[in-house]
Amino acid sequence: GQNIDQPTEMTATEGAIVQINCTYQTSGFNGLFWYQQHAGEAPTFLSYNVLDGLEEKGRFSSFLSRSKGYSYLLLKELQMKDSASYLCAAMDSNYQLIWGAGTKLIIKP
């Protein structure tokens, strides 16, 4: 079956760096997405990877290894506003998104 695994919750300190991991198993693969969802709000797009390697976008970077079925989201210089859930989603061969349950990131001062 198709599956996405990511940690349920992580805690980090303001100003630090945190890495949120995601492993996926899908029927075919057409890319890996990361979305951010603040409590009570809609998910918003953060990044998309379809080739192996690191994509950097400001304080956020996303990495993909297709051979390992693995991705991570790296957040640097953490700010309190980064407290949110981070959703990993993989696109299968039918271009359907398979979603993880999200990782709730708690930032402490």
Add this chain to the structure above:
Amino acid sequence: DTAVSQTPKYLVTQMGNDKSIKCEQNLGHDTMYWYKQDSKKFLKIMFSYNNKELIINETVPNRFSPKSPDKAHLNLHINSLELGDSAVYFCASSQGGGSGANVLTFGAGSRLTVL
């Protein structure tokens, strides 16, 4: 202007009632979706429409009926509401197609509570 707007934002109703949630997008996107997010935070696709045509219809009870009068609107009607229907329902849209073109823009969500 809100890109994807859905109404109502909150809906509290009794079991057995019928309710509708409306969604509109002004992004010119070809594809619209309904997702259900339950208390465990999983986002589950329910329906997807491309240019008013149904392209994804996951295993949801037939009490749920989507309607797309045009490609900018996708409404969700729910008959005979049950306690298990309580969730947040998100409308979303995308340009459609495969790969990176499929970045979703979500509405703010409609929180449905069935008593």
